[in-house]
Amino acid sequence: MITINENFKALSENYLFSEIARKVASYKAQNPKAEVISLGIGDVTEALSESVIQALHTAVDEMADRATFRGYAPECGYDFLKNAILENDYLARGISLSSDEIFINDGAKSSLGHFGDILSANNIVAVSDPVYPVYVDTNVMEGRKITYLACPPEKEFAAQIPDGKVDMIYLCSPNNPTGSVLNRGQLTAWVEYARKHKAVILFDSAYEAYISDPTIPRSIYEINGAKEVAVEFRSFSKTAGFTGVRCGYTIVPKKLQAYDKNGSGVSLNALWRRHQSTKFNGTAYIIQRAAEAVYSIQGKRQTLATIAYYMNNAKTILDGLKRAGFKAHGGVNAPYIWLETPTGMTSWEFFDKLLNECQIVGTPGVGFGPSGEGYFRLTAFAKAENVEKAMERMMALFYS
Ligand code: PLP
Numbered sequence: 281m282i283t284i285n286e287n288f289k290a291l292s293e294n295y296l297f298s299e300i301a302r303k304v305a306s307y308k309a310q311n312p313k314a315e316v317i318s319l320g321i322g323d324v325t326e327a328l329s330e331s332v333i334q335a336l337h338t339a340v341d342e343m344a345d346r347a348t349f350r351g352y353a354p355e356c357g358y359d360f361l362k363n364a365i366l367e368n369d370y371l372a373r374g375i376s377l378s379s380d381e382i383f384i385n386d387g388a389k390s391s392l393g394h395f396g397d398i399l400s401a402n403n404i405v406a407v408s409d410p411v412y413p414v415y416v417d418t419n420v421m422e423g424r425k426i427t428y429l430a431c432p433p434e435k436e437f438a439a440q441i442p443d444g445k446v447d448m449i450y451l452c453s454p455n456n457p458t459g460s461v462l463n464r465g466q467l468t469a470w471v472e473y474a475r476k477h478k479a480v481i482l483f484d485s486a487y488e489a490y491i492s493d494p495t496i497p498r499s500i501y502e503i504n505g506a507k508e509v510a511v512e513f514r515s516f517s518k519t520a521g522f523t524g525v526r527c528g529y530t531i532v533p534k535k536l537q538a539y540d541k542n543g544s545g546v547s548l549n550a551l552w553r554r555h556q557s558t559k560f561n562g563t564a565y566i567i568q569r570a571a572e573a574v575y576s577i578q579g580k581r582q583t584l585a586t587i588a589y590y591m592n593n594a595k596t597i598l599d600g601l602k603r604a605g606f607k608a609h610g611g612v613n614a615p616y617i618w619l620e621t622p623t624g625m626t627s628w629e630f631f632d633k634l635l636n637e638c639q640i641v642g643t644p645g646v647g648f649g650p651s652g653e654g655y656f657r658l659t660a661f662a663k664a665e666n667v668e669k670a671m672e673r674m675m676a677l678f679y680s
Pocket residue numbers: 322386387388389390412452455456484486514515516517522523527528
């Protein structure tokens with residue numbers, strides 16, 4: 281008899297985005313002329329940069345010629361892309377790594393989801409509340425116990441160090457959904473905790489390109505000692521509009537160890553390499569060339585312009601919300617704005633009000649965890665003209 285992985289039964293029903301889609305579809309069916317503006321899903325709206333498009337065309341042409349055709353890519357990535365990452369994202373910022381500490385993938389989600397394969401199911405996992413749900417669900421699938429870290433509003437939603445011992449710590453900075461960032465002191469405290477407790481930090485910096493404050497670390501490896509306790513997950517999705525193209529990378533330093541049942545240290549770099557070469561057959565050549573183009577001089581200029589466009593939207597949202605009388609967080613070093621719903625209104629009630637009376641779609645905070653109740657996420661990933669229109673509508677409804 282074939283049996284299932286029972287852990288899947290412990291997953292909570294993930295109805296957040298399907299419920300949003302259902303409500304929006306029903307509203308549109310009843311109001312076919314309504315112009316609904318989505319500031320809900322965290323997906324990019326702007327086209328790929330010219331540099332990326334050019335690189336894609338060139339790589340496609342290479343595949344059309346027997347002399348330049350490529351088959352299977354190296355499982356952990358081509359050197360041309362790893363070297364571009366190394367030089368631009370790390371060496372240029374004073375962080376020394378070697379190219380065999382970089383693992384190219386098809387976006388951060390799959391590596392975030394699979395990294396647990398190389399760690400024991402007995403490890404205790406710590407996540408923030410509210411949280412990007414992938415950290416929770418992938419660990420529930422593997423049967424791990426999850427502890428929620430307090431993220432108090434008065435501490436700008438920074439995940440607080442627990443009193444007890446945890447083994448796997450997910451930190452997301454800039455944060456989805458709260459738009460907050462962890463500063464150097466906070467990251468240093470986490471690195472010290474991980475070193476003391478022989479824990480590992482899984483640092484998700486998918487939104488690092490949105491950091492404008494030069495004092496905020498973009499990489500956990502800016503913190504002394506982090507290479508011994510942290511893995512870093514990065515993505516071209518939000519940096520360069522690759523959500524539909526799919527490319528990211530994971531840094532697993534060679535100094536990073538976990539322990540076997542006898543307490544002997546084992547290299548996570550070696551285990552992750554073994555994992556990827558067994559379960560992954562490499563990111564497409566064409567896509568890796570496209571990612572490489574993000575680091576060309578033109579590519580960098582174009583990428584920064586698109587990020588500035590989204591961050592200008594974030595400013596419009598923040599200013600609009602403040603004028604309309606809301607308390608809002610984030611939106612300065614992150615493309616997410618985390619606003620407090622009006623007194624006495626749950627995040628789903630606010631969702632309904634915004635949809636029905638302003639024709640705006642956002643994301644109810646409670647969908648990111650119990651502490652998200654009373655909050656609401658808006659994203660800066662939208663057309664600027666729609667963002668302006670959305671803010672005018674909110675002003676008209678809420679300004680008093
Ligand atoms: N990490 C965070 C915090 C995210 O918000 C997302 C996507 O929304 C991802 C990782 C996954 O990104 P991707 O798989 O597109 O690289």
